[in-house]
Every structure is written in C-alpha cells, then in structure tokens.
Amino acid sequence: MRIIAGKARGTKLYTLEGEHTRPTLDRAKESLFNIIQNELPNAVFLDLFSGSGAIGIEAVSRGAKKAILCDNSREACIIIKKNIEKTHTLENIELYQADFKEVLRNKIHEKLDIVFLDPPYKTDFAVDAVKIIIERNLLNQNAIMIIETDDNNKILENLKYTDCEIKDIRKYGRAYFIFLKRI
Numbered sequence: 001m002r003i004i005a006g007k008a009r010g011t012k013l014y015t016l017e018g019e020h021t022r023p024t025l026d027r028a029k030e031s032l033f034n035i036i037q038n039e040l041p042n043a044v045f046l047d048l049f050s051g052s053g054a055i056g057i058e059a060v061s062r063g064a065k066k067a068i069l070c071d072n073s074r075e076a077c078i079i080i081k082k083n084i085e086k087t088h089t090l091e092n093i094e095l096y097q098a099d100f101k102e103v104l105r106n107k108i109h110e111k112l113d114i115v116f117l118d119p120p121y122k123t124d125f126a127v128d129a130v131k132i133i134i135e136r137n138l139l140n141q142n143a144i145m146i147i148e149t150d151d152n153n154k155i156l157e158n159l160k161y162t163d164c165e166i167k168d169i170r171k172y173g174r175a176y177f178i179f180l181k182r183i
Contacts, residue, residue, distance in 0.1 A: 001054055004030050006061030008087035014079045015052050024055060024118065024148060028172035032146065033062060035170070035179075036114060039144060040064050043113035048100050048129055053080035053093075055116050060092045064114070070096045070103045100125060104132040111140040118148040127158040134163050134182060145180040152176040 003011045004026065024032070032055075033040075045064040047056030049071060056067035067089075071077055077097040084090050096103045100119070115133060119125035126147045133139060145164070149155050152169060155178060159166065168179040 001026065001052065003054075003058055003061050003087060004033065006058070006063065008057065008061040008089065011087050013052055013054055013057070013083045013086070016073075016076055016079050024175070028175055028177070029055065029058065031170065031172060032177055033058060035168075035177075036144065036146070037062065039114055039142075044068070044110060044140075046070075046108070046112050046115045048103070048115065048117050049119045049125070050080055050095075051076055051118070053083045053095075055118070056093065057083055057087050057089055059114070059116075060089045061087065064092070066092055066094065068094045068096070068103075068108060068112075070098060070100055070107075072097070072099050100129055101132060104129060104136065104138070108136075108138055111143070112138050113140050113143050115139070115143065115145040116148070117145065121150045124158065126155060127162070130159065130162055130164060130180070139182050143182065145182075147178040147180070149176050149178065150174050152178060 001013045041063040042065045045059040045067040050069040056069040060067045117126045163183045164180040170177045
C-alpha cells in the first residue's frame with residue numbers, strides 16, 4: 001500500500017497485520033480520489049475508521065488542509081502514527097484513538113468538507129455515524145460523505161431514514177462507494 005499522488009506520492013505505508021482490517025485497494029483508492037479531487041484543496045477531511053490512515057494521509061498529500069483520523073484500535077493508531085511520520089504530514093493531521101461516537105460527539109468542533117466512512121463490514125456503524133454527523137450539524141454546505149461497504153443494499157435501506165441524498169454509487173471489486181449529500 002502506498003500514497004498515490006501529491007506531496008507524499010510513492011511513499012510505501014505500514015499496514016496492520018491480521019484479518020481485522022481490510023485496506024482500500026489502490027485501484028479503488030485512486031478512483032475515489034479522482035472523483036473527489038476538486039473538493040480536496042483546503043478541505044477538512046474526516047477518515048473515521050482509519051485503519052492504517054492511508055485514506056486520510058492521501059487526502060492531505062493531495063491538498064486537504066486537515067485530516068481528522070480516528071480508530072478505536074491501539075495497534076491501528078500505532079501504525080497510523082508511523083505512517084504520519086513517514087509521510088511528513090503531522091502538521092495537517094489530528095489522530096484520535098477512540099470510539100467513533102465519542103469522536104463525533106466530543107472531539108470535532110469544526111465543519112467538515114469530506115467524510116470517509118469505512119467501518120468494519122457487517123456493522124451499522126456507517127449509518128450511526130451519518131446520523132450523528134447530521135444531528136451535530138458537522139457538515140459544510142456542500143460537504144460530501146462517502147461510505148465504503150460490501151453490502152450496499154443494507155446501507156441504502158438504512159439511509160432512507162436519514163436526511164441524506166444518494167448522489168452516486170460506484171463498485172470496485174467487492175467494495176461499493178456510496179456518495180451522499182445532506183438534504
């Protein structure tokens with residue numbers, strides 16, 4: 001896994017061992033960033049279930065003003081810190097080792113431009129996060145939220161009960177990216 005573009009382009013990242021995380025494939029990550037590239041300059045980017053930190057670090061590498069990264073796992077946060085150091089992005093990243101609900105409710109005090117949600121599959125964490133983000137009014141007017149999932153039907157069904165509009169759905173291998181805007 002590596003940073004694809006921007007100031008840290010080509011930097012190989014440390015990854016987590018084991019089966020508890022599944023990194024977004026480089027091909028899917030590149031497609032994702034091609035879609036959101038015009039929204040990235042000076043954006044505040046939230047990578048809520050960060051894993052290795054690759055998505056948030058990629059956002060900063062490509063011009064995001066700031067990335068807020070969160071993972072509940074101590075091991076993940078150790079890897080994220082190593083990747084932040086390796087890519088020289090420390091001044092643009094806030095990292096929290098905490099439950100995502102705690103971070104959304106108590107740590108974020110600014111408006112977000114781009115939110116990336118890649119929680120463990122088979123959970124309702126993505127929809128729960130969207131509900132908290134909307135409830136706390138954490139989004140800038142033209143903000144975009146992206147959910148990565150392997151079960152888009154379940155997510156889409158649960159999103160019917162939120163104040164969100166589905167803007168696009170893309171499939172890469174077994175993963176789907178669902179692009180949302182607040183209504």
